[in-house]
Amino acid sequence: MIDGMTSPTRTSNTPMPSDAGDRRQVRPAAEGWEQQRTPEGRPLLQFASPRVKQPPQHLADLTLAERQAKLKELGLPAFRAKQLSTHYFQHWTTDPERMSDLPKAGREELVEAMFPPLLTEVRRLRTDDGNTIKFLWRLFDGALVESVLMRYPGRITLCVSSQAGCGMNCPFCATGQAGLTRNMSTAEIVDQVVAANRVIAAGELGVTEHPDERVTNIVFMGMGEPLANYKRVMAAVHRFVDPAPEGLGMSARNITVSTVGLVPAIRKLADEELPVTFALSLHAPDDELRDELIPVNNRWKVDEAIDAAYDYFRKTGRRVSIEYALIKDMNDHAWRAALLAKKLNQRGRGWVHVNPIPLNPTPGSIWTSSEPEVQDEFVETLRAAGIPTTLRDTRGKEIDGACGQLAAAE
Numbered sequence: 001m002i003d004g005m006t007s008p009t010r011t012s013n014t015p016m017p018s019d020a021g022d023r024r025q026v027r028p029a030a031e032g033w034e035q036q037r038t039p040e041g042r043p044l045l046q047f048a049s050p051r052v053k054q055p056p057q058h059l060a061d062l063t064l065a066e067r068q069a070k071l072k073e074l075g076l077p078a079f080r081a082k083q084l085s086t087h088y089f090q091h092w093t094t095d096p097e098r099m100s101d102l103p104k105a106g107r108e109e110l111v112e113a114m115f116p117p118l119l120t121e122v123r124r125l126r127t128d129d130g131n132t133i134k135f136l137w138r139l140f141d142g143a144l145v146e147s148v149l150m151r152y153p154g155r156i157t158l159c160v161s162s163q164a165g166c167g168m169n170c171p172f173c174a175t176g177q178a179g180l181t182r183n184m185s186t187a188e189i190v191d192q193v194v195a196a197n198r199v200i201a202a203g204e205l206g207v208t209e210h211p212d213e214r215v216t217n218i219v220f221m222g223m224g225e226p227l228a229n230y231k232r233v234m235a236a237v238h239r240f241v242d243p244a245p246e247g248l249g250m251s252a253r254n255i256t257v258s259t260v261g262l263v264p265a266i267r268k269l270a271d272e273e274l275p276v277t278f279a280l281s282l283h284a285p286d287d288e289l290r291d292e293l294i295p296v297n298n299r300w301k302v303d304e305a306i307d308a309a310y311d312y313f314r315k316t317g318r319r320v321s322i323e324y325a326l327i328k329d330m331n332d333h334a335w336r337a338a339l340l341a342k343k344l345n346q347r348g349r350g351w352v353h354v355n356p357i358p359l360n361p362t363p364g365s366i367w368t369s370s371e372p373e374v375q376d377e378f379v380e381t382l383r384a385a386g387i388p389t390t391l392r393d394t395r396g397k398e399i400d401g402a403c404g405q406l407a408a409a410e
Helices: 064-073 080-089 107-114 186-201 226-241 263-270 287-293 302-316 334-347 372-384
Strands: 120-126 132-138 144-152 155-159 163-165 180-183 217-220 255-259 277-281 320-326 352-358
Touching: 064 080, 080 107, 132 186, 144 163, 144 186, 155 186, 180 226, 186 226, 217 226, 226 255, 226 263, 255 263, 263 277, 263 302, 277 302, 302 320, 302 334, 302 352, 320 334, 320 372, 334 352, 334 372, 352 372
Parallel strands: 155 217, 217 255, 255 277, 277 320, 320 352
Antiparallel strands: 120 132, 132 144, 144 155, 163 180
């Protein structure tokens, strides 16, 4: 998601705190591509998906009751819904030859009706150690999306996409530069996980730890703004957590939903009574910089987004994550870490965890990650203020599969 560029000579006229030192202030400025803007000159925000043809209905789009109703419409007994669901959500297959518990007569037609093809693999890239795989998928209408599968000790995480493209237009994000093509369907989101489980079962992700491995953690940090595709994302979350055979039977606590700050949707998420992990991609604690870096900040300001995140904690009891990409000379100043800590501590203690992430570069970009000593100072400033802080691992950078690098280019 990070192919945006900035001019290193463009600086802010806004005075910095007296203790900010003399390190320069770089401002976001798109170069090498044209940022989409409104007639008034503001960065264009696309909250609604364009009206385009949607993929055919798939079993994963439906609840178990809806699957049973559809099978009755097809003139088949309702109990076939559980059989089909078991094959898909537990055996990760849509191959009729592997569904021997279904009558051979009409089996292929039934599978064709319930499992229309959704994702076609275009390319697969692996890191040298084999522990990270990036998939490029072509959807039914030709749109391209990516997902990233990562093995860690004791867990396997899949970074999923929820939209083809993105409408949030952040200038440091390669995904956002192309704008929003369309929302992904519930089943297109779910099918990324099922496809990843097939790959794991085939022993294609690093060194296998045990024979029953599967995706244990899901992060909605791939292409798209998840809360702009709220209804389908939440339906996908239900498929992930619903017990077998209705869904994958995963723990909601192992699912992370992120956003750049769509405040009304954050508040709606807090009322879902699903204990998912919530992550706010903040990237700047001051409105002046965040207005430029994250255009949605022109709609909902920093304090509004943090207030909504704190309310999520109060309603769910789930600690919130703050994601913060460290960009050299732009947002990595120690005074910004102090300001962020002040804003978080004003709401209370123990409710939040900050994840600074060194910026992952993409070809052609002159934006870069902070110097190691600057990263350390930023982290230590937060910790000294009592904010739990962990510098995030940049997995998959060598295959453009790390945070901020998903551009879905062939």
